[in-house]
Amino acid sequence: MRIRRVVTTRAGGVSAPPYDTFNLGDHVGDDPGAVEANRKRLGTELGVERVAWMEQVHGRTVTVVDGSETAPAEATDALVTKTPGLPVAVLVADCVPVLLGDPETGVVAAVHAGRVGARVGVLPAALEAMVEAGAEMGRIEVLLGPAICGECYEVPAGMAADVDKHLPGSATRTRGGKPGLDLRAGLWRQLAEAGVGKVGVDPRCTAEDPTLFSYRRDGTTGRIAALTWAEPE
Template identity: 85%
Template sequence: MRIRRVVTTRAGGASSGEFESFNLGDLVGDDPAAVAANRKRLAAELGLTRIAWMEQVHGRTVTVVDGTEDGPAEATDALVTATPGVAVAVLVADCVPILLGDPEAGVVAAVHAGRVGARVGVLPATLKAMVAAGAELGRIEVLLGPAICGQDYEVPADMARDVEKHLPGSATKTRKGTPGLDLRAGLWRQLADAGVGKIGVDPRCTFEDPSLFSYRRDGTTGRIAALTWAETE
């Protein structure tokens, strides 16, 4: 099978104001009709009939879906599917969107990894669920999507130490020399240590790139989406 991965930007949607314009988040205060129009366009542009969304809560719960679900998966931060043509989606505005796929098994996953979720192990929980669905760690290919970069993600020193304890490699210094977190660096190490074969990183920083939504930069703002699905060639 072929694994497809897509990351959206702010451009090309129906939303206005702080959410201009391709906001895909439905729980951020945007006009529901605009969000619905944006999601409809997303599906049409990608030729998808089934996109699975989730009610993200900064935890480590993983939900397996097959496209027959009614509405978003409740209180979960990772979606796994082995059903071809079903896309799993994650919404972010600084957190790390992680897209994973085993092209031989046709198993894919989308993960929402913010500071809390990354710290408590949402990524290892997702890998475990993927293996249970038929994937093999050595065949899994991963994209760590655009997120706030370490030089802009300032946190208290005790928080940086705590996250580093649970996610080694994530503690860093900001451009001001203050304690910071580079979650993608820690997640990359976690994947490598788990034996994942191929790991790619989208280098864009949501805080610095105006084409992306950033909660830290703007406060009230929209959400980009990262999606992945398996299709038969």
């Protein structure tokens, strides 16, 4: 199998400010018609008939999908599938989108790993579900997508310490010397300790890159999508 991974940007859609323009989030106050048009264009550009979405709630629930679903998966923060050609998608605007895939079996996952979800173990839960679906830990390849970086993500000292207790390696200092979180660093360490085969990192910071949506930077804003799926070679 060939594992495909795609991360969108703000460009190329029809949404009006402050969601301009390629907002794919249907829960942020944007015109539903604009979101529907943007999602339709996404599918057309990717050459797929359908995309599996989820109603993200900052938890650790994982849902396995097969493409027969007619609505987004309810109250979940990770999607797993072994259906070839079915992209699973995660929406973000500072949280870490995690895309995972086993190229031998074609089992893939998209994970929404924000501060709360990362702290409570959404990524290990997704890995467990992938293994149950037939993936092998040593074959899984991962992309940690664009997210707010540790130099920008300032949090109270107690919060940084608490998250680091549950996600070691995530506590850091911001550019201004304040307590901060680097969730991608903590997640990378978690994946390595789990025995995942390969981990790549998209270094872009959502708060610094104007081509990406950032809730911390802008408040009311849209969402980019990170998607992955398997294609037969």
